[in-house]
Amino acid sequence: MSKVTPLSGFPEFLPADRIVEQQFLDVIRETFELHGFASIETRAVEPVERLSNQGEDADKEIYGVRRLAAGADEDAALGLHFDLTVPFARYVLEHSGNLVFPFRRYQIQKVWRGERPQEGRYREFTQADVDIIDSGELPNHYEVELPLVIADALRRLPVPEFVIKVNNRKIPEGFYRGLGLDDVTSVLRIVDKIDKIGPEKVVERLMEAGATDKQARLAVQLADISSTDTSFADQVRALGVEHPTLDEGLEQLSHVMAAAAEHAPGLLMADLRIARGLDYYTGAVYELYLVGQESFGSVGGGGRYDALASDGKTTYPGVGISIGVSRLVHRLVSQGLLKGTRSTPTAVLVALTAEEDRAEAMRTAATLRGRGIPVEVAPAAAKFGKQIRFADRRGIPFVWFSTENGPEVKDIRSGEQVPADAATWTPPEADIRPRTESTQLDTTTQENS
Amino acid sequence: MSKVTPLSGFPEFLPADRIVEQQFLDVIRETFELHGFASIETRAVEPVERLSNQGEDADKEIYGVRRLAAGADEDAALGLHFDLTVPFARYVLEHSGNLVFPFRRYQIQKVWRGERPQEGRYREFTQADVDIIDSGELPNHYEVELPLVIADALRRLPVPEFVIKVNNRKIPEGFYRGLGLDDVTSVLRIVDKIDKIGPEKVVERLMEAGATDKQARLAVQLADISSTDTSFADQVRALGVEHPTLDEGLEQLSHVMAAAAEHAPGLLMADLRIARGLDYYTGAVYELYLVGQESFGSVGGGGRYDALASDGKTTYPGVGISIGVSRLVHRLVSQGLLKGTRSTPTAVLVALTAEEDRAEAMRTAATLRGRGIPVEVAPAAAKFGKQIRFADRRGIPFVWFSTENGPEVKDIRSGEQVPADAATWTPPEADIRPRTESTQLDTTTQENS
Structure with missing residues (x-):
């Protein structure tokens, strides 16, 4: 091997x-x-x-x-x-x-x-x-x-600020046709490279593909239009190109922007550069970006x-x-x-002082599990310190011991050890399951547990 | 296409x-x-x-x-x-x-x-x-x-009675070696076909592969041994074959059977026919069967x-x-x-009497969702009967109407319609999410929701 x-x-x-x-x-x-x-x-x-x-x-x-x-x-x-x-x-x-x-x-x-x-x-x-x-x-x-x-x-997730950029395929299609560029797919593919190769190279490539200088520049100008409201439509109309498909696209995208503004202001941005590389789209197209991390590319779309x-x-x-x-x-x-917050679901390690106690430890574990607490039993009988280290390396917060005075549970972070009954003891809610911790994250979203 | x-x-x-x-x-x-x-x-x-x-x-x-x-x-x-x-x-x-x-x-x-x-x-x-x-x-x-x-x-699932059949690879390996059959993998593969081709054909094939009649018959006899306790070991020893690997296997499997009997009586059955088709197993092997449906084959293993x-x-x-x-x-x-119980998570359909009411319906839906209730808004404004049929075809139990007297909710199964406030109304617990319904199932397991 x-x-x-x-x-x-x-x-x-x-x-x-x-x-x-x-x-x-x-x-x-x-x-x-x-x-x-x-x-x-x-x-x-x-x-x-x-x-x-x-x-x-x-x-x-x-x-x-x-x-x-x-x-x-x-x-x-x-x-x-x-x-x-x-x-x-x-x-x-x-x-x-x-x-x-x-x-x-x-x-x-x-x-x-x-x-x-x-x-x-x-x-x-x-x-x-x-x-x-x-x-x-x-x-x-x-x-x-x-x-x-x-x-x-x-919004329910601990993610940074995001925006959904939206376009409508009918806008470039109608616009290109209105310009006299009928091979819509080819033009779209070339314009889609604008972020990679820049507007001048896009103009060059469009001209190589048969467009006039004016057609090519207008196609690039269209891709530069964006707005957080419905004003993109006026910017498009100002370019002076007309086509029924273009009108349809502008109307549909305006409707989407207006309705979204009512329910989720700021969520959508009309951006006529959004194309999506797949040919099957015929109307609205979306790309999801983390704000300020656009260069990373989209983290979703459709x-x-x-x-x-x-x-x-x-x-x-x-x-x-x-x-x-x-x-x-x-x-x-x-x-x-x-x-x-840890590398395992386990909230409680049931320690073993002797291998003969395994059956009893398994019953304790089963009782705790029956109450929704994730538990594992120690792999081998070992001394106190070794059991604590086992838990610590995995981020397991609690170790359950069988002592002369009966069962006790230790919070290995605070060191506090208290008598405990498997039928009633419960760890704090935040410790029962591993959680996602967010650090340095500029978001108002709560952690999800 | x-x-x-x-x-x-x-x-x-x-x-x-x-x-x-x-x-x-x-x-x-x-x-x-x-x-x-x-x-x-x-x-x-x-x-x-x-x-x-x-x-x-x-x-x-x-x-x-x-x-x-x-x-x-x-x-x-x-x-x-x-x-x-x-x-x-x-x-x-x-x-x-x-x-x-x-x-x-x-x-x-x-x-x-x-x-x-x-x-x-x-x-x-x-x-x-x-x-x-x-x-x-x-x-x-x-x-x-x-x-x-x-x-x-x-046990937490609505499944019929099951059994886990267990063997230990060291048992056939030691047994075959004790018999003088050293190509353990080949013998195991032939014996593994016993359910498909029957014991006589297995004896034939083993002899074709070089075994004597006695060796072949003993290999088949081993595969016939099973027990729900540790008595399988005596049955094996009665066949008179000896090998240190066999002893090791019998001891390990006896330990598994004894310990399992303590924690889950009846769960395991020692069955020396269990082989598993994969070569990487070296000790215990398991196959999971639905009782009475063994001919369907195993539904798990390892x-x-x-x-x-x-x-x-x-x-x-x-x-x-x-x-x-x-x-x-x-x-x-x-x-x-x-x-x-239904084909969709939706518990409530918010009906629409006019398309202009969509924004209001979407707000109602958002309020209900905020309280953990799955909701969708009707695809189009339509008459009362059509909205009910829409819900009925999907198994959605409740339809939410905007009436002259304010919002009302109808349980489409009973026909009961009552005034409701999206901020407080809650469907019965059993209706909030689709559940698994078990019918004719001979099991004591509760339905899981």
Whole structure:
């Protein structure tokens, strides 16, 4: 067996950091359920033909999957899903007869992307997605509701200030068409590189692709427009480009901005640079950023997709947003902003003075567990000091001793040791489970326990 | 895009059944944490060389993973993990400097096996594993503790009567060596087929592999021994075979049976037919069965592995058991024994009489959610009857109306409609969340909500 070496792009948490991730996932799940979203999980693999042709970001990144022992002609080609939207659309088509629409679902699973690993870019990561899919028509008010759900989840978590940037695909599409640039996808992909290569290079590339200087500069000007209210629409109109699709996009995005301002002022920012690398979006598109950490990239995103789920007869339009949970938690943990209060759920170590006492210690442990207190029994009989060190190294706050005077429990932080009865003794609420501790975090969010 | 067709061996739950699976996973996690096991997740992929050569069951079943866009020389060969023990052993080696031993961990993740799909055999399924790994030496008492943890989890779940069958690898190994059959692995693999092909065919195959008639018959007789107490040891000794490894195995298994009888009478059955298809087990091996449904196969299992995690200098012996959650839940759901009480978390639908009232309805919903009640707002303004039908089709028990007399809430099952204030009204506890309903189930376990 060769030496164990980490696989780049496949990060794993140590136990104390995993506690932070679990608490994030618990809060996100709880919020999604409070908003009436049902949980589903889809299989990890889809036929490659369903995964491919979903956009530039997706195509290069698919991991193929094949039985090592497979014959050359066996199995349709399968790939690991790179997001949870494409599998969800397939799930809806496959199970449409057993679902009721509009169907609100959340889905928390791993996804895989064969990207070049770099900071914050992983080849395997956990996403938490929330989507609403309808049959036939999807009302626009869901484009407002979904960012509010995501904001509700994040507000319950110890995360720094965040903003959801929103655009509507119809705005660039209508604008480009109004300009006479009809290869919308190509133009979008070039403009999407603006943060990486700068506006001048974007103009150059657009011209290489056939745009005039004026067309190229207007496309770049559009991408520069943003506002925290509905004033983006006037800025767009001031550029003098007209197209019915543009009007539709401006109207829809204005509605989203106005309604969001009523329920969650400051949550959304209209930013016409937001594109999303996936081709299936047709209306609103969202990107979630930590304020002041935009250069790290988005920690979530999504949008409206009108034609992704269609069986030829019926179309199921949807809208959804995803939180990049791994990305977010790895970021906050690696910045030292969050950590677990201990590396184990155990609140109480039942010490053993002799191996013959193990059965009795196991009964004590069972009594405490029956009252919701996480307990483990010492691995071996050992002296007082060794038992304390065992607990201390794991952050276990209490050690339970059997003494001549009966059972006693010691808080190893304060050193206080008191008589205790397993049927009634309870540790302080804050010590029962490990918690997430936030340090230096500029947020009003309470710690979640 | 081609038609959507299910992939054989990759089952997916509908929302109401997923609620059952979620509740199983929640109870299992809660139990593991009460017993002081820390959660980890490992990446889905491991180098193929680490996955292979783990036994007959594993070798044919590995799914290879490779970027579709990869160059011919790119990447070490990766495969999807087929269990959670091999990745856990690798995790321990990789992170040993940051862990404290003995390390108690649980891990709930998908695994993938390229088996021929058949009833209860899946190519992708969720396992819940609990293991203890130590550095250097692993005390034998953990071989008793782990089945007790699994039993504690299952007792909190609405599952039929179960039994954990246990053996010790040293018993067949010592017995075969005492008989003069030194290719232990081959003999074990042939004897392991006894339930499929019957004892006579096993004798035949053993003789084809070089055993004498007497050796073959004794090997089959060993596999026939079982007991619910320590009497299996006398039955083995009556066969007249002797070997130090056999003595060691009999002693260890007797200890496990005796200690388990003290804490959980009837939980364990010594069954010397239990083999487990994986080569890494070296001591206790376990298989978990539903009583009377043995022909369905095991719904969990595990064992002790002394040499799986070793870096050449240090060895980390471990013992663990896994619950095949997908297998178990699919079985009980498909038998009609369990179902979710509804297909959505939503307890209250806030009805809309006019689209202009949406903002107000959203505020009502937010108030109820703030008090822990899952709520959704109607997708569109509609008449009374249509709103009721919307709730009814999803199993949502309550509809909230805005009436001339102020807000009222209707229990759509009884038809009762009463005035209600979103700041104080609460549904009955049993209606707040969907629950798992068990029908016809011969068990004393309470429903878990």
